[in-house]
Amino acid sequence: MVATVLVGMLCAHLLCFSVMFLLISKRLQGKKMGMDFFAMGNLLLGLAYVLQLLEGGPAWSLMSVVNHTLTLASPVAYWLGAMRFFGQPVPLLRPLLALAVAYSVAQVLVQWSLGPVARYAMLSGMSALLFLIMAITVIYGVRTFAKDLHGEMVFFAVLISGICVLNALKFMKLLEGGLDALQMDRNFQLVFYIYMSFLATVLPPSIVWLILRRLTDELRGIAARAPMTQLLNRRGLKETLQLCFNARKTEAAYLLMLDVDHFKRINDTYGHQIGDAVLCHVAEVLRATARRGDLVSRLGGEEFVVICLDTDTQGVLHLAERLRLAVEKQALRISDSDQSLHCTVTIGVSQSFANKSALEDAMQQADTALYRGKASGRNRVELFQPADSHHPVQSMSSSTRQISPMI
Numbered sequence: 001m002v003a004t005v006l007v008g009m010l011c012a013h014l015l016c017f018s019v020m021f022l023l024i025s026k027r028l029q030g031k032k033m034g035m036d037f038f039a040m041g042n043l044l045l046g047l048a049y050v051l052q053l054l055e056g057g058p059a060w061s062l063m064s065v066v067n068h069t070l071t072l073a074s075p076v077a078y079w080l081g082a083m084r085f086f087g088q089p090v091p092l093l094r095p096l097l098a099l100a101v102a103y104s105v106a107q108v109l110v111q112w113s114l115g116p117v118a119r120y121a122m123l124s125g126m127s128a129l130l131f132l133i134m135a136i137t138v139i140y141g142v143r144t145f146a147k148d149l150h151g152e153m154v155f156f157a158v159l160i161s162g163i164c165v166l167n168a169l170k171f172m173k174l175l176e177g178g179l180d181a182l183q184m185d186r187n188f189q190l191v192f193y194i195y196m197s198f199l200a201t202v203l204p205p206s207i208v209w210l211i212l213r214r215l216t217d218e219l220r221g222i223a224a225r226a227p228m229t230q231l232l233n234r235r236g237l238k239e240t241l242q243l244c245f246n247a248r249k250t251e252a253a254y255l256l257m258l259d260v261d262h263f264k265r266i267n268d269t270y271g272h273q274i275g276d277a278v279l280c281h282v283a284e285v286l287r288a289t290a291r292r293g294d295l296v297s298r299l300g301g302e303e304f305v306v307i308c309l310d311t312d313t314q315g316v317l318h319l320a321e322r323l324r325l326a327v328e329k330q331a332l333r334i335s336d337s338d339q340s341l342h343c344t345v346t347i348g349v350s351q352s353f354a355n356k357s358a359l360e361d362a363m364q365q366a367d368t369a370l371y372r373g374k375a376s377g378r379n380r381v382e383l384f385q386p387a388d389s390h391h392p393v394q395s396m397s398s399s400t401r402q403i404s405p406m407i
C-alpha cells in the first residue's frame with residue numbers, strides 16, 4: 001500500500017514537472033537549453049510508472065515490455081537534454097526510437113532465451129550502467145565543460161551516483177532472489193521508490209536553477225558589453241575590475257585612455273557607417289594586441305579604456321606603445337572599394353591604482369595625460385605626471401584642438 005502511494009506520487013511529480021519543463025521550453029523559444037528534452041524524459045518515466053501501477057507486479061506482457069523500454073529511454077532523454085544544455089546540437093526522437101526498437105527486441109530475446117528474471121535484471125543492469133556513465137561525465141564536466149557550475153555538477157554527480165548504486169543493488173538482488181525481490185512492499189523496493197520520489201522532487205528545481213543561472217549570466221554579459229564593439233562598457237569594466245581586486249588577482253593596475261585622432265573628420269569624410277566600422281576595427285586591434293587578462297573597454301564615442309593588471313610603469317608604457325603602433329599599422333579595408341583607411345590613437349596613461357574606488361581618479365589622470373598628448377601633436381603616448389595635478393592641462397573642446405591631416 002505504502003509503495004503504491006509512493007509510486008502514485010512519483011507519477012504525479014514526474015508528469016507535472018514534465019508539463020512545467022515544456023512550458024519553460026516554449027517560453028525560451030529558439031534557445032531551449034534542453035528543457036524540451038527534460039520534459040520528454042519526465043514524461044517517459046512518468047508513463048513507465050503509470051504502467052507499473054497498472055501491472056501490479058512482474059509479468060510478461062506488452063505493457064511490461066513498453067514499461068521497461070520507457071524506463072530505459074528516460075535517462076537517455078535526460079542525457080541528451082544535458083548535452084543540449086551544454087550547447088551540443090543533438091537530436092532527440094531518432095535516438096529514442098532506435099533505442100526503443102533495439103531494447104524491445106532485446107527484451108523478447110532475453111525473455112525467450114534466459115527467462116523473466118534475466119529480463120528484469122537486464123533493465124537494472126543497463127540503468128546502473130547508464131547512470132554510472134552519466135555520473136562519470138558529470139564529474140569530468142566539473143573540470144572541463146562545466147567549470148562555472150562546479151557546485152551544481154558535484155550535487156548532480158552525488159544524486160546520480162545514488163540511483164546508480166540502487167540499480168546495481170537491484171540487479172544483484174534479482175540474481176540472488178529472483179522476481180520476489182521486486183515485490184512492491186519489500187524494504188528494498190520501498191527505499192528505491194523513496195529515493196526516486198526524492199529525485200523527482202529535487203532534480204526539477206535544480207534544473208530550473210541551472211537555466212536561471214545561464215539566463216542571468218547571459219543578461220549580465222549583455223548589460224556589461226557595448227553592443228557595437230562587444231567590448232566591456234563602463235558598468236562591465238567596473239564590475240570586472242572589482243572582481244579582479246576581490247580575487248586579489250592583482251596588486252595594482254594602470255589605466256590607459258585611448259582616443260581616435262580626428263575621428264570627426266573620418267565621419268565627415270566617409271560617413272557615420274564607416275566611422276562605426278573604424279571604431280569596431282580599433283576595438284578588434286586593441287582586443288588582439290592587449291595581453292590576456294587586461295580589460296579592454298569602450299566608454300562611448302571614440303574613447304577606449306584599457307586597464308592593465310600586474311605590471312609596472314615601464315611595462316604599461318611598453319604596452320601602450322604597442323597598442324598605438326598596432327592601430328597605426330593595421331589599416332581598415334573599406335568594403336566595396338580598394339581603399340584602406342589608416343587611423344591613429346593618442347593614449348594617456350594614469351599612475352598605478354589599487355582599488356575600484358580609485359578608478360575615477362585614474363580616469364581623470366589618464367584623461368589629463370591624453371589631452372597633453374593631443375596638444376603635443378596626437379598619435380603618441382603620454383604618462384600622467386603628478387605635476388599635471390598642480391598645472392592641469394586644459395581639456396580642449398574639439399573646436400580648439402589642433403587639427404592636422406591624417407588620412
Ligand SMILES: Nc1nc2c(ncn2[C@@H]2O[C@H](COP(=O)(O)OP(=O)(O)OP(=O)(O)O)[C@@H](O)[C@H]2O)c(=O)[nH]1
Pocket residue numbers: 259260261262263264265267271272273274275276279300301302374378398399401402
Ligand atoms: N560614427 C560614430 N561617430 C561617433 C560615435 N560617437 C561619437 N562619434 C563622433 O565622434 C566625433 C568625435 O569628435 P571630436 O570629439 O571632435 O574629436 P576628434 O575629431 O576625434 O578630434 P581629436 O580627438 O582632437 O583628435 C564626433 O563627431 C562624434 O559625433 C559613434 O558611436 N559612431
